Amino acid sequence: MSRARPRRRHPRSDRGSALVEVTWLGILLLVPMLWIVLSVFEVQRGAFGVGAAARSAARAYALAPTDSEGARQADLVARQALADQGLGEAPLEVRVTCTPYPSDCHSGTSVITVRIESRVDLPLMPEVLGGQAPTFALDATHTVPIGQYQEVTGAAEAE
Structure with a gap:
C-alpha cells in the first residue's frame, strides 16, 4: 500500500x-x-491679471476728459489687461469711487479708486462633483490722485 504524499504549498513571496x-x-x-x-498657478495668473487691470483702469479713468468717458475707458483697459494674462473670458466688474467729490472725479484734488473683481476657474475639476467647476474669487484696488493743477483747454488762447 502506497501512501500518497500531501502536496506542500510553497508560501507566496512578497x-x-x-x-x-x-x-x-x-x-x-x-x-x-x-x-x-x-490651481495655484491659475490663481496666481488671475491675481497678476486683476492687479494689472486695476492699475490700468485707474490710470485710464484719470486721463479721460470726463467721468463717462473715463468709465468706458476703464472697462476697456481692464478687459484688455485680463486678456493679456489669458483671462479674456473671465467675468469682470469695474467699480470707480471718488473722494471728496463723488459726483465729479476729475475736479481739483479728487482721488480716484478703482476696484476690479473677477474670478478664475480651477483646472481639471470635473463639474460632476459639484454641479459647477470650482472658482476662486479675485479682486484688486488701485488709487490715483488727480493733481491740483490741471491743464485747462482754451486758456492759452484767451491771453
Whole structure:
C-alpha cells in the first residue's frame, strides 16, 4: 500500500510587492499634488491679471476728459489687461469711487479708486462633483490722485 504524499504549498513571496505599493502610492499622491500646483498657478495668473487691470483702469479713468468717458475707458483697459494674462473670458466688474467729490472725479484734488473683481476657474475639476467647476474669487484696488493743477483747454488762447 502506497501512501500518497500531501502536496506542500510553497508560501507566496512578497518579492516585488514594494514596487507595486510605491507605484500606487505615488500615483495617489501625485494626482492631487499636480492639481494643487496647477490651481495655484491659475490663481496666481488671475491675481497678476486683476492687479494689472486695476492699475490700468485707474490710470485710464484719470486721463479721460470726463467721468463717462473715463468709465468706458476703464472697462476697456481692464478687459484688455485680463486678456493679456489669458483671462479674456473671465467675468469682470469695474467699480470707480471718488473722494471728496463723488459726483465729479476729475475736479481739483479728487482721488480716484478703482476696484476690479473677477474670478478664475480651477483646472481639471470635473463639474460632476459639484454641479459647477470650482472658482476662486479675485479682486484688486488701485488709487490715483488727480493733481491740483490741471491743464485747462482754451486758456492759452484767451491771453
